[in-house]
Amino acid sequence: MPLDQTPPLNSLGLPKPVAETRVVVAMSGGVDSSVVAAMLAEEGYDVVGVTLQLYDHGAALAKKGACCAGIDIHDARRVAEEMGFPHYVLDYENIFRDAVIDEFADSYLAGATPVPCIRCNERVKFKDLLETAKDLDADCMATGHYIQRKMGPNGPELHCAADAARDQSYFLFSTTREQLDFLRFPLGHLKSKDETRALAAKYGLPVAMKPDSQDICFVPDGNYASVIEKLRPGAAEPGDIVDMDGNVLGSHGGVIHYTIGQRRGLGIGGLSDPLYVVKLDVDTRRVIVGPKEALSTRIVPVKEVNWLGDEPFESVATREISVKVRSTRPPQPAILRATGPDTAEVELLTPEEGVSPGQACVFYETEGTRVFGGGWIHAG
The missing domain is CATH 2.40.30.10 (Translation factors)
Known part of the structure; x- marks a missing residue:
């Protein structure tokens, strides 16, 4: 190739031969990231699979329906063995607790409604794991997220997934420009999850029909309050349920059991019009309720x-x-x-x-x- 001629871009947008391009794939053990790893391995990329152990391995083994649990680490390893690329499990338990779980607990105690999956992407997967990928001499890091990275006149841009039902842009808004330079999202252009599962079947992956994760990984069955009580003993202090004028309508067992907009489970029956939680006053331990329009x-x-x-x-x-x-x-x-x-x-x-x-x-x-x-x- 002449010295003044730039090598053609490969399918990941990098000016290198496919076989010389190292890609770290963040593998959660689910079908999406497994398909990404298999797809890139079949194309001939130098794939390295990495799975994060985010919380106690023994507890994780017993928990289904969440990402990064023990069974998922096993599934990611099986996919790597099937496709013939190296796979590593990194213990990120302390990082995850410090960067995600502790803030989740404190935010909830402060009356907020946190979204820990965003913080996990921002502080763990797209920060620490991304730096690990660079330490492994990777040219880029690929994930199974449903979002698109497109080149614009001023560099890479973030775009919604082609399948609006699967779009994960809400959970990836904090991705920075620098991170976007290094990240790739090979599934973002697919029109449906059926296409992803069809690819998994094509590659013969053992996770082809594995159900999607549903819960926040460290919150079994969506029971936030029980997790907060374990993390912050004594957090569920009782208080009053009051209307917007301060009139006491009932009592509660802890502000952590309520969220803004909640209607059910208030325990203040006998009123003619439905009431909703409109504010949580942590300092006075008051749950303030009001009509729907107050929301x-x-x-x-x-x-x-x-x-x-x-x-x-x-x-x-x-x-x-x-x-x-x-x-x-x-x-x-x-x-x-x-x-x-x-x-x-x-x-x-x-x-x-x-x-x-x-x-x-x-x-x-x-x-x-x-x-x-x-x-x-x-x-x-």
Whole structure:
């Protein structure tokens, strides 16, 4: 090849022969990351599989329906053996506890509704694991997330997955530009999970029909309160359930048992109109309830903004965007106003119910699939 000629880009967008391109694949043991590893191995890439052990291995073995459990480590190893590439298990238990679990507990105790899966991606998988991949002389790191990385005029951009039902952009908004340079998401263009399972069957993977993980990995059966009580003994202190005027309507066994927007399980029957949790006052141990309209929110203060737009964030005086304030809702029209280097005010053009501190507010372009980042909702 002439000296002035750049090598052609391979399928991962790197100017190297496939066989000389090392890819670390973050393998959770599920079908998605297994397909990514198998696909790249079949293409001839130098694949290295890495699985994180995030919490006690003995306890993990008994827990099904979550990622990174003991059975998943075993499944990831089997896939690597089938496809003939090396596989490593890294003990990240202390890192995971310090970076994710402790903050989850403290946020919940402060009356917020945290989203630990985002912090895990941000602080563990896309930080520590990514650095480990570089230590292994990898050219890039691939994951099984359903999101797209596309090259734009100013470098790589983050875009929603082709399959809106599988899109994971809400959980990946804090991915930085530097991380995006190194990351690859080979499944983001697929139109359905059926295509992924078909690929798993094609490669003969033992996890082809394995169910998707459902729960937060360290929260069995979605019972947040029981986990918090174990992590922070004495956290479930009783208090009053009051209306918006401060009138006592009943009592509760701990603020940690409630979330903003909750209607069921309040234990204050006999009222003519349904009541919802509209605020949690941790200092006074009060659960404040009110009518559904009291949940309506128009102005959302946001902090720790990760901005993936082309212009500097500070220059975003007023901008029309779409936002998600909850992973299960589609993006809604909003106005974004930068209020500092990493803070913003988001005005929802149609007020939403149940917006809670601790959740993410993710920014999207109004027409199209690009993700502009996002931030964390706080009490203001």
